Amino acid sequence: MKFLLFIPFLLTLCFADNDYYQGSKPTKKGVAPVNNALYLKECGSCHFAYQAGLLPANAWNKMMNNLENHFNTDASLAQEDWVSISNYLNENSAEKNMDYKRSSRIVNSLRGRAIPDSISQTPYMIEKHNEIRPSLITQKEVKGIFNCMACHTTADKGIYSSRDIVIPNFGRWKD
Numbered sequence: 001m002k003f004l005l006f007i008p009f010l011l012t013l014c015f016a017d018n019d020y021y022q023g024s025k026p027t028k029k030g031v032a033p034v035n036n037a038l039y040l041k042e043c044g045s046c047h048f049a050y051q052a053g054l055l056p057a058n059a060w061n062k063m064m065n066n067l068e069n070h071f072n073t074d075a076s077l078a079q080e081d082w083v084s085i086s087n088y089l090n091e092n093s094a095e096k097n098m099d100y101k102r103s104s105r106i107v108n109s110l111r112g113r114a115i116p117d118s119i120s121q122t123p124y125m126i127e128k129h130n131e132i133r134p135s136l137i138t139q140k141e142v143k144g145i146f147n148c149m150a151c152h153t154t155a156d157k158g159i160y161s162s163r164d165i166v167i168p169n170f171g172r173w174k175d
Contacts, residue, residue: 052092
């Protein structure tokens with residue numbers, strides 16, 4: 001009889017949400033929006049100002065320590081600006097924003113893996129884009145996974161919901 005009572009307990013453990021074991025379950029959708037004027041100005045002047053919660057701190061540090069060769073461009077900053085932006089990225093990185101769904105999933109996808117050189121190289125981003133035909137990603141209107149705003153109409157707000165995806169020369173994306 002005791003064994004029969006033990007079975008529901010075992011089943012509960014087997015099917016428990018694994019977010020419980022990795023910290024609390026995310027309560028917010030997307031990622032925290034960018035809220036740093038200097039980061040928006042300096043980084044957003046050349047490309048989309050990616051939310052800090054899209055990478056862990058070690059990846060941001062790797063990127064910030066190589067700005068003289070930032071994707072084949074010299075993006076060097078004045079020391080004061082470099083310190084300010086580095087601090088912002090570290091204080092708002094993915095592992096500091098685990099209450100956001102996407103940040104939590106990015107961190108979990110990187111466990112035990114090498115530090116990525118870019119957001120588009122994280123296992124989570126690769127998996128999220130694997131159903132899209134490569135020709136839709138590489139077309140001139142999109143250029144690559146790195147160009148979030150080309151398809152994610154609310155990316156600037158930190159919202160990457162599938163209902164807000166419109167792919168050029170394809171239309172609205174449906175999961």
